[in-house]
Amino acid sequence: MSLLCTLTVAAGEPFRPIEGEFPSLEQAHSYRGELVFVDHANRRGSIRIDGGGRFRFASPSPFAMLPYGIVRYRGAPADLRDIPLGTLLYVKAFLPPDPHVSSVPVLPVDNRLKKLGYAGTGVAPAENHVLLLEDDLSHNLRLGLKWELTEINVTAKGSTLTATRRTVNGSDAVDGSETFSFDAATRIWRGRELLELTDMIRNQTWPASGQKVLDRQEVHLGISWKPTPGAIFTRFHIVDIWLDGISLTRATRRQSEKHKDFIHSRWMPAKVDAVEYGKFGNAKVTATLFGGMDESLYADFKNGSGAMMAASENTLKHWASGTAGTAQMASKGVLTMVQRKKDNISIGSSGIQVTLETDLVTEGFRPGRIVRIRPNNWPLVEVPRNEYLHDGRNTINDRFPTPDIFPKYR
Structure with a gap:
């Protein structure tokens, strides 16, 4: 049988990423299958995985994108909403960084070794937190x-x-x-x-x-x-x-x-590396921009230019409050440092580190937390209701989506 029709099992032990760090692609478990469900606002979905058996017998396997996880479609960066259902996708994934807040079912670590009847082997892996999701065209161009x-x-x-x-x-x-x-x-x-x-x-x-x-x-x-x-x-x-x-x-x-155009309206996601606090709300927030974007987007981050930074979550959702939109909840300031790392850049990272100096730091700017950043030359628009968290109206399940929407998979 062709290798194309068999599940690719990554060598080595299952790997759980450390929160706040970018894992390497080589540590990921590899598989592929058909996209059958998408919850784009929470960056999760389900894939029918090719386990080398009878494909139609495989139950959909839930997955969640890591905050720095990259989606590629037709050889270019993409969002989950861009990919039609039924598309064959190649996956590089890990165990949940923190199983307690996983938005998809947490499965036994050795699940990728199990044969599930006629469906084949590894069709419900525990490695369901995705670093790289790409269609066949993107997969071939990359390799x-x-x-x-x-x-x-x-x-x-x-x-x-x-x-x-x-x-x-x-x-x-x-x-x-x-x-x-x-x-x-x-x-x-x-x-x-x-x-x-x-x-x-x-x-x-x-x-x-x-x-x-x-x-x-x-x-x-x-x-x-x-x-x-x-x-x-x-x-x-x-x-x-x-x-x-x-x-x-x-x-x-x-x-x-x-x-x-999508990133212009939703802002560049990033991970907070450090916060240097000043007086009366002043602070310098240093963050690493996530990878996988078009280079022209990164070029808009320039020393001395104005920018806005907003607290986000692992789903990359913004925050809002009352009648204040996501832009009103953001901190305004100036980029005082933009530098690019040249070597040893993991795939989820751009290698670009920026520092925003602001006079109104917010609670969401903590090392290891996720933010979104908007250079001032990008259009200023408000995102739709399903793509932001509403302070005071949402529950803990909105901030950390649970796996309850999914059936109980083996």
């Missing part, structure tokens, strides 16, 4: 991989494409040959064009019916899952095909622009 199409088979009962994943330099395959389903809704991107199956048939690139050898055509794929006829236990489905660099660049740029 320098590509797909090569080798054969197409068009039939009335269901069409398939066979492909092999290789390194960009064309060396030996990293996985065995894999067969995917596709259909008339599959989007085929070429340059600035969006093509359909009928277009590929009309120009005789693909057959109207039957098989054709495709001679290792290099592509990138967007992959999801849907039920497959013919008693096939696990077969993934192609929703997008990028035939060339122009179409790929355009897809990545669109997603990047979408996420930049």
